[in-house]
Amino acid sequence: MGECRPLGFLIGLPFAFVAVIFSLVGALVWVLGTVLSCLCPCCICCVGAVKLSVSLLKLPIKILRWFTEKIPC
Structure with a gap:
Protein backbone atom coordinates (compact mmCIF):
# COMPACT_ATOMS: atom_id res chain seq x y z
CA MET A 1 0.00 0.00 0.00
CA GLY A 2 2.62 2.60 0.94
CA GLU A 3 5.61 0.99 -0.79
CA CYS A 4 6.21 3.62 -3.47
CA ARG A 5 4.91 6.71 -1.67
CA PRO A 6 7.67 7.94 0.64
CA LEU A 7 7.25 11.53 -0.58
CA GLY A 8 3.67 11.67 0.65
CA PHE A 9 4.86 10.73 4.10
CA LEU A 10 7.58 13.40 4.08
CA ILE A 11 5.31 16.12 2.72
CA GLY A 12 2.64 15.26 5.27
CA LEU A 13 4.97 15.48 8.28
CA PRO A 14 4.52 19.24 8.97
CA PHE A 15 0.76 18.87 8.81
CA ALA A 16 0.93 15.79 11.01
CA PHE A 17 2.92 17.80 13.55
CA VAL A 18 0.11 20.36 13.71
CA ALA A 19 -2.35 17.47 14.01
CA VAL A 20 -0.35 16.05 16.93
CA ILE A 21 -0.74 19.38 18.71
CA PHE A 22 -4.50 19.17 18.07
CA SER A 23 -4.52 15.62 19.40
CA LEU A 24 -2.82 16.75 22.61
CA VAL A 25 -5.54 19.36 23.02
CA GLY A 26 -8.07 16.61 22.30
CA ALA A 27 -6.56 14.43 25.01
CA LEU A 28 -6.86 17.27 27.51
CA VAL A 29 -10.49 17.88 26.52
CA TRP A 30 -11.16 14.15 26.74
CA VAL A 31 -9.81 13.93 30.28
CA LEU A 32 -11.73 17.02 31.40
CA GLY A 33 -14.93 15.84 29.70
CA THR A 34 -14.66 12.41 31.27
CA GLU A 69 -2.96 8.53 -0.90
CA LYS A 70 -2.65 11.82 -2.82
CA ILE A 71 0.89 11.11 -4.08
CA PRO A 72 0.77 9.10 -7.32
CA CYS A 73 2.91 6.02 -7.62
Whole structure:
Protein backbone atom coordinates (compact mmCIF):
# COMPACT_ATOMS: atom_id res chain seq x y z
CA MET A 1 0.00 0.00 0.00
CA GLY A 2 2.62 2.60 0.94
CA GLU A 3 5.61 0.99 -0.79
CA CYS A 4 6.21 3.62 -3.47
CA ARG A 5 4.91 6.71 -1.67
CA PRO A 6 7.67 7.94 0.64
CA LEU A 7 7.25 11.53 -0.58
CA GLY A 8 3.67 11.67 0.65
CA PHE A 9 4.86 10.73 4.10
CA LEU A 10 7.58 13.40 4.08
CA ILE A 11 5.31 16.12 2.72
CA GLY A 12 2.64 15.26 5.27
CA LEU A 13 4.97 15.48 8.28
CA PRO A 14 4.52 19.24 8.97
CA PHE A 15 0.76 18.87 8.81
CA ALA A 16 0.93 15.79 11.01
CA PHE A 17 2.92 17.80 13.55
CA VAL A 18 0.11 20.36 13.71
CA ALA A 19 -2.35 17.47 14.01
CA VAL A 20 -0.35 16.05 16.93
CA ILE A 21 -0.74 19.38 18.71
CA PHE A 22 -4.50 19.17 18.07
CA SER A 23 -4.52 15.62 19.40
CA LEU A 24 -2.82 16.75 22.61
CA VAL A 25 -5.54 19.36 23.02
CA GLY A 26 -8.07 16.61 22.30
CA ALA A 27 -6.56 14.43 25.01
CA LEU A 28 -6.86 17.27 27.51
CA VAL A 29 -10.49 17.88 26.52
CA TRP A 30 -11.16 14.15 26.74
CA VAL A 31 -9.81 13.93 30.28
CA LEU A 32 -11.73 17.02 31.40
CA GLY A 33 -14.93 15.84 29.70
CA THR A 34 -14.66 12.41 31.27
CA VAL A 35 -14.15 13.88 34.72
CA LEU A 36 -17.07 16.27 34.27
CA SER A 37 -19.37 13.54 32.98
CA CYS A 38 -18.50 11.40 36.01
CA LEU A 39 -19.18 14.27 38.41
CA CYS A 40 -22.40 15.39 36.74
CA PRO A 41 -23.90 12.68 34.49
CA CYS A 42 -26.73 15.03 33.48
CA CYS A 43 -24.29 17.23 31.48
CA ILE A 44 -25.01 16.05 27.96
CA CYS A 45 -22.61 18.61 26.49
CA CYS A 46 -19.67 16.75 28.03
CA VAL A 47 -20.46 13.75 25.85
CA GLY A 48 -20.18 15.90 22.72
CA ALA A 49 -16.85 17.29 23.92
CA VAL A 50 -15.53 13.78 24.53
CA LYS A 51 -16.58 12.66 21.03
CA LEU A 52 -14.89 15.71 19.52
CA SER A 53 -11.71 15.02 21.46
CA VAL A 54 -11.60 11.41 20.26
CA SER A 55 -11.77 12.63 16.66
CA LEU A 56 -8.94 15.08 17.43
CA LEU A 57 -6.88 12.21 18.80
CA LYS A 58 -7.26 10.30 15.52
CA LEU A 59 -6.37 13.34 13.38
CA PRO A 60 -2.59 12.71 12.85
CA ILE A 61 -3.19 9.24 11.43
CA LYS A 62 -5.94 10.52 9.13
CA ILE A 63 -3.74 13.33 7.80
CA LEU A 64 -0.77 11.07 7.06
CA ARG A 65 -3.01 8.55 5.28
CA TRP A 66 -4.64 11.31 3.25
CA PHE A 67 -1.26 12.68 2.10
CA THR A 68 0.14 9.30 1.17
CA GLU A 69 -2.96 8.53 -0.90
CA LYS A 70 -2.65 11.82 -2.82
CA ILE A 71 0.89 11.11 -4.08
CA PRO A 72 0.77 9.10 -7.32
CA CYS A 73 2.91 6.02 -7.62
